[in-house]
Amino acid sequence: MNWKTMLSKRVMDIPVWMLITAAMAYCLAGHLTNWARFGKGGGWAWLAINASICGACLLFAQVARWCIHPESRRKGVVWAIALTAGFPLLGLAAVYLVLPAVGLRLHKPHVPFRWDEFLGKTISAYTTVFMGTLIYSFFYMLLLKSRRTHEMERAAALHEKAIATVKANQVLHSAQSHFIRHLLHDILGRAEKLNDAYIPEQINYIARTWDFIAEAMDKPIPLVHASRALKQLEEMAQSIKRRYNDRPVIQLRKSGEPREHIIAPLVLSTLLENADTHGWVDAAHPILADIAFTPGRLVFTCTNWKRPHATDKPTTGRGLQLVRQSLLLLDGCHHTLERDENEQQYTIRLTINYTTYD
Secondary structure, eight states, X not given: OOHHHHHHSEETTEEHHHHHHHHHHHHHHHHHHHHHHHSSOOHHHHHXXXXXXXHHHHHHHHHHHHHHXXXXXXXXXXXXXXXXXXXXXXXXHIIIIIHHHTTOOOXXXXXXXXXXXXXXXXXXXXXHHHHHHHHHHHHHHHHHHHHHHHHHHHHHHHXXXXXXXXXXXXXXHHHHXXXXXXXXXXXHHHHHHTTOSHHHHHHHHHHHHHHHHHHHHTSSSOOEEHHHHHHHHHHHHHHHHHHTTTOSOEEEEEESOOSSOEEOTTHHHHHHHHHXXXXXXXXXXXXXXXXXXXXXXXXXXXXXXXXXXXXXXXXXXXXXXXXXXXXXXXTTEEEEEEEEXXXXXXXXXXXXXXXXXX
16 A cells, blocks of 8 residues: 555545644644743654644544434443543543653653643643534534435435336336237237228337337347337338328438447437428428438438428427437437528438447
8 A cells, every 4th residue: 555545545534644734733833832932842742742632632533423423322422421531631641651651751850740730731632622523523514414415316316217217117018018919919900801901000010119119128228220220210201101191201311321320219210200290291391301321420310391370289398308318328429419490491400420430
């Protein structure tokens, strides 16, 4: 262990370097005070007694920690009473036994011992220890308050995350439930008996979409290869055309080939869905969707015509918000989502620049 590591460690939640600095500052202040009052610093003996006072401060600080915590408060009170009552004895032992044993003498043999003088100095030292303990207790209570606030915020964030996970799982489970599948199969069978090809096609598209979402959500990070997202987008475009009796209401054009491009599963389909829901869509006003793959870059542009007379369908406002949240999953990739509109058309452009590309 090097000295930097040692100084960065904490004793009673205080960095070692801060404790050493405070102790040195206190000893220096005592030395300067003696020099100003008596014309001399006091030598090693006063340095030793000041260091002993710093050690007593640490001892009383630990007792204060015990008193602050409910589970150890009884022990802290007992120790506080014992140390306060025995502090004069500790001072007596330090001055007349411990320090002389190491060659440091604060008393002069020819000067008679006086209890009043000794108790006065002891009370002065105890006042210093008490003030140091009071300052540390205030600091420690602020630290505990900060920790409790952080723990409460973390618990609230985890609770919100758990609720969001439960909601997502419930939605996914409802879409993948056996009841829904049996119901779709029943509708599909009845449509086939009626020789209706439209309903089976659209139900199969719904089933494949749910499977696509479930496949992505089973991953730790819900990202898919761009080719998989493109296939789902093409199926969606085909479904929209079928809904308009196979008229050319949408033009999906692709340039380049997806390689190592990845994307969140519902980004492209959500942008296309917004155009279909809120735009003016017919054979004369088709949706124009372009997707371009180049090394390290994906660009998706979707343009739709505005509805006449400013009529628009109600919106939840969650579509683009979902797209932005999903794009945040592309860690390490820079993306932009730009909107442009004029009197007749509305265009949205998504650009993803991949920082790593093989």
